[in-house]
Each structure stands twice: as structure tokens, then as C-alpha cells.
Amino acid sequence: MEFVDPERQPKIAQNYGISRTDTAIFESAGHTVRVTAPSEVELTGALIRVSQDSKKRVLFLEGHGEPSLDDRERTGLSAAREILIKQGYDVGTLSLLKEDAVPDLTAILVVAGPRRPVTTEEQERIHAYVEKGGHLLLLIDPDTQADLNPLLKRWGLGVGPGALVDLQDRLAQGDLTSLLVRTFTEHEITQDLSAAVMFPLARHITFDEQVGNAWDYVPLARTSPNSWAETDLKGRVVNLNEKEDVKGPLPMAAALTPKIAPEEGKPRPAIVVIGNSTFATNAFVNFPGNSDFFLHTAAWLAEERNMMAIVPKDSALRPFTPNPLQERALLYLQVILLPASMLISGIMVWRKRRSL
Numbered sequence: 627m628e629f630v631d632p633e634r635q636p637k638i639a640q641n642y643g644i645s646r647t648d649t650a651i652f653e654s655a656g657h658t659v660r661v662t663a664p665s666e667v668e669l670t671g672a673l674i675r676v677s678q679d680s681k682k683r684v685l686f687l688e689g690h691g692e693p694s695l696d697d698r699e700r701t702g703l704s705a706a707r708e709i710l711i712k713q714g715y716d717v718g719t720l721s722l723l724k725e726d727a728v729p730d731l732t733a734i735l736v737v738a739g740p741r742r743p744v745t746t747e748e749q750e751r752i753h754a755y756v757e758k759g760g761h762l763l764l765l766i767d768p769d770t771q772a773d774l775n776p777l778l779k780r781w782g783l784g785v786g787p788g789a790l791v792d793l794q795d796r797l798a799q800g801d802l803t804s805l806l807v808r809t810f811t812e813h814e815i816t817q818d819l820s821a822a823v824m825f826p827l828a829r830h831i832t833f834d835e836q837v838g839n840a841w842d843y844v845p846l847a848r849t850s851p852n853s854w855a856e857t858d859l860k861g862r863v864v865n866l867n868e869k870e871d872v873k874g875p876l877p878m879a880a881a882l883t884p885k886i887a888p889e890e891g892k893p894r895p896a897i898v899v900i901g902n903s904t905f906a907t908n909a910f911v912n913f914p915g916n917s918d919f920f921l922h923t924a925a926w927l928a929e930e931r932n933m934m935a936i937v938p939k940d941s942a943l944r945p946f947t948p949n950p951l952q953e954r955a956l957l958y959l960q961v962i963l964l965p966a967s968m969l970i971s972g973i974m975v976w977r978k979r980r981s982l
Contacts, residue, residue: 681716682733691741700909728755739903740772759893765903782838788857794850821915828902830876845877
């Protein structure tokens with residue numbers, strides 16, 4: 627590493643086109659990456675990008691009302707695209723209504739929150755991509771007309787009815803469907819997760835072992851035992867209906883890999899299905915647990931296990947987010963216990979002084 631003062635060494639700064647002091651240049655084997663106003667996140671991402679021989683391609687399916695990668699509003703995916711680019715991925719879009727196959731060398735195909743039906747032909751092309759060793763990330767919201775069940779059933783997967791409600795693991799001041807998930811299964815994706823993941827309005831994942839007997843199924847994240855899948859969201863949700871609803875705990879994210887390793891030299895297919903796409907949108911992806919979970923999932927699917935250990939942590943935003951039980955405990959502590967202890971202490975001091 628070399629530090630260059632552009633005022634004392636203007637020639638070097640001019641050669642690199644540096645016009646400001648807070649600029650870092652990374653060079654390796656002909657690759658150059660420029661970072662301005664560098665933070666830990668920016669520097670780590672630049673180091674990753676410059677050290678790679680080639681960028682892995684991540685394609686987002688489009689054409690079914692999915693959130694846009696260019697949309698910078700709350701419902702867009704521009705922030706998710708940016709954090710993937712910072713991690714060294716080449717990010718683009720794909721229309722299987724126009725293309726007859728997923729392009730070769732696609733590291734991850736992402737189907738994020740489709741609202742309109744995905745045609746049978748498109749589902750066949752997605753299935754063919756996975757069967758050839760492709761890596762698929764499915765983000766499927768409740769109340770969607772995408773109908774990906776025919777595709778999911780081929781691997782024994784499915785998405786359950788209704789939306790998940792959790793009286794325990796949820797955002798304290800949020801709706802009952804605003805999940806704040808803290809229960810993870812041991813897996814490469816979840817092993818270093820230290821923050822809760824926020825899933826607004828999620829659905830649960832199902833797996834049929836008889837149909838998917840050739841696949842290893844791992845539920846990545848679950849609701850608490852005090853949860854259920856609510857099938858009627860028209861009225862205010864407060865109670866579990868044993869006849870119509872599905873009792874928790876329930877998984878809302880799962881990973882799938884074949885039990886038998888492929889022949890030497892052939893890629894190994896992998897699938898991650900998550901019952902929510904909103905967690906990756908601009909409104910929520912910068913929530914600490916959400917960005918970590920999203921990047922860990924991408925690194926695992928792209929078979930970049932080393933990337934998972936060095937996912938940059940932005941210490942600027944690490945808030946403590948209480949669930950309802952923790953919030954009540956804090957309320958009792960701050961509003962009742964602390965004032966009461968101060969009052970009792972004051973009375974004791976006053977009585978002691980009067981006795982003197």
C-alpha cells in the first residue's frame with residue numbers, strides 16, 4: 627500500500643486522474659478499482675473486486691411486475707444491486723419471455739417478488755437451468771399471482787397459504803405480520819448471523835420428503851412456537867384459528883442441494899427459497915440482519931464461501947430492536963422500577979436526615 631499526497635506528488639495523482647484527497651485506488655493484474663470517501667464497506671468491496679479474475683454474474687428475472695433494480699424508491703431493489711456490486715458481482719436483468727434459456731455462466735438467477743404469472747415455458751427454462759447445475763434464489767411473497775408452485779413441486783418444495791403471524795418474534799411496535807426472526811438453523815448461510823432478520827408480511831415454506839427425496843432440505847429461518855400462518859387477513863388478527871390456520875413454528879426460508887454430489891467437473895445445483903421479497907427492497911435491506919442474510923445467501927449460492935467470512939459490517943447502523951417481551955421489560959424498568967427505586971432512596975435519605 628502506498629499513500630500519495632496529490633499536492634506533493636501531483637504527477638502520480640494526475641496519472642491516476644485523482645482530483646480529491648479522499649480517494650483510494652486498488653490495482654491488481656491489470657484491474658483497477660477507484661473508491662472515493664472510503665469506508666470499511668467500500669474498501670472491503672474494492673479489495674474483493676480487484677482480487678478476482680472475473681466477476682460472477684447475478685441475473686434478476688423481469689417481466690412479471692418484480693421490483694426494479696433501477697427503482698430508488700422504498701419498493702425498489704437499487705440498494706440490493708449496489709451492495710451486490712460492492713461485493714464484486716456483475717448484476718443484470720433477464721427476460722425469459724425473450725430469451726429461450728438462462729445464459730451460460732450465470733452464477734445466480736434471482737426471481738424476486740413476481741406479481742404476475744410466470745409462464746409454463748419460463749418455469750421450464752428455470753428448471754432446466756437448475757438441472758444443469760444452476761443456482762436459484764426465489765423470493766415469493768404472500769398474495770401473489772405468480773403461481774410458481776408447478777416449478778417448486780418438482781423439487782418437493784411449496785409455499786404455504788396465508789401470511790405468517792408471530793406474537794413473540796416480531797417488531798414490537800409493528801404489525802403482527804412484521805416478523806423479526808431470530809431462530810436460525812445451523813447452516814453456512816446462517817452461521818455468522820448476529821442480528822435478527824426483518825421479514826414484513828412473509829409466507830412459510832413447505833417440503834414433501836417423498837417428492838424431494840433426492841434433495842437435502844434445510845429450513846434456514848423459523849418463526850417462534852407462538853406463531854401461525856393466518857389464512858384470513860381481512861379482519862384484525864389476534865387469535866389462532868385451529869381449523870383454518872397453520873400452527874407454528876414455521877420456516878420462511880430454506881436451502882436445497884442434491885444429496886448425491888454431481889460428477890467431477892460438473893456444477894452442483896442449489897436453491898434457496900424465501901417467503902418474502904420485501905426484506906431485500908430499499909426500505910429494509912439496510913437493516914443489519916437483512917443485508918447480512920441477503921449477502922450470505924448470495925455468497926453461498928455463488929459458491930464463494932470465503933466471501934461469507936469477510937462480508938463487510940457497517941458499524942454505523944447496529945440498533946437494538948426489541949421484540950414485544952423485551953419492550954415491556956424495558957418499559958417496566960424505565961417507567962416503574964427506576965422511578966420507584968429513586969423515590970424509595972429519597973425517602974430513606976430524608977428520614978435519615980430528620981433523625982439526626
